[in-house]
Amino acid sequence: MHNAVKVLISEDEIRERVHALGRQIEADYHGKPLTIAAVLTGSLIVLADLIRRIGVPHRIALIQASSYKGATTTATTLVINESFAPDVADRDVLLLDDILDTGQTLSALIRHVNDRGARSVRTAVLLRKIGRQEVPLEPDYCGFTIPNAFVVGYGLDYDDDYRHLPYVGILDGPEATPH
Ligand code: 5GP
Numbered sequence: 229m230h231n232a233v234k235v236l237i238s239e240d241e242i243r244e245r246v247h248a249l250g251r252q253i254e255a256d257y258h259g260k261p262l263t264i265a266a267v268l269t270g271s272l273i274v275l276a277d278l279i280r281r282i283g284v285p286h287r288i289a290l291i292q293a294s295s296y297k298g299a300t301t302t303a304t305t306l307v308i309n310e311s312f313a314p315d316v317a318d319r320d321v322l323l324l325d326d327i328l329d330t331g332q333t334l335s336a337l338i339r340h341v342n343d344r345g346a347r348s349v350r351t352a353v354l355l356r357k358i359g360r361q362e363v364p365l366e367p368d369y370c371g372f373t374i375p376n377a378f379v380v381g382y383g384l385d386y387d388d389d390y391r392h393l394p395y396v397g398i399l400d401g402p403e404a405t406p407h
């Protein structure tokens with residue numbers, strides 16, 4: 229059973245915005261060794277739509293980043309799995325994530341990719357939540373700024389469901405609490 233989902237960003241709005249971002253990225257990375265490093269799993273849908281608008285040669289990398297809250301502290305540990313990330317040394321890396329929330333994931337990944345010897349590292353997010361950021365980080369490309377609500381669809385899940393929705397929506401219902 230699916231909970232009700234209230235549409236926040238429609239399929240048409242997403243398509244238009246993703247196309248615009250694609251054209252911008254294409255222009256910015258013309259003639260550069262671009263690797264788009266997508267953070268699994270939420271960014272898969274935007275990755276697929278975005279790269280079909282980027283008409284310059286580029287590679288794809290997939291990175292899995294899981295965060296664990298410490299039992300006794302509030303510190304978060306990020307475990308990074310890059311089995312599907314080709315060498316990024318001397319590449320211009322564009323990290324792509326579904327949503328910028330606290331910013332912990334992307335800021336750790338920026339450091340990680342820099343340590344791997346990337347030529348440059350930038351960030352792209354489909355969504356950015358207002359009032360949640362804990363780490364100073366300005367995404368270089370941002371699709372939409374959204375209110376502080378738990379959203380699903382277009383790649384974003386709740387309990388591994390709802391990723392298939394063609395729009396971004398707010399999950400309605402008693403169990404609609406993040407993480
Ligand atoms: P951050 O490190 O910025 O706090 O975490 C970003 C990650 O948290 C995203 O990649 C996503 O997996 C998850 N996340 C944060 N907010 C939401 C949300 O509203 N909906 C969903 N489905 N995931 C979220």
Ligand code: MG
Pocket residue numbers: 267268269270325326
């Ligand atoms: Mg994620």
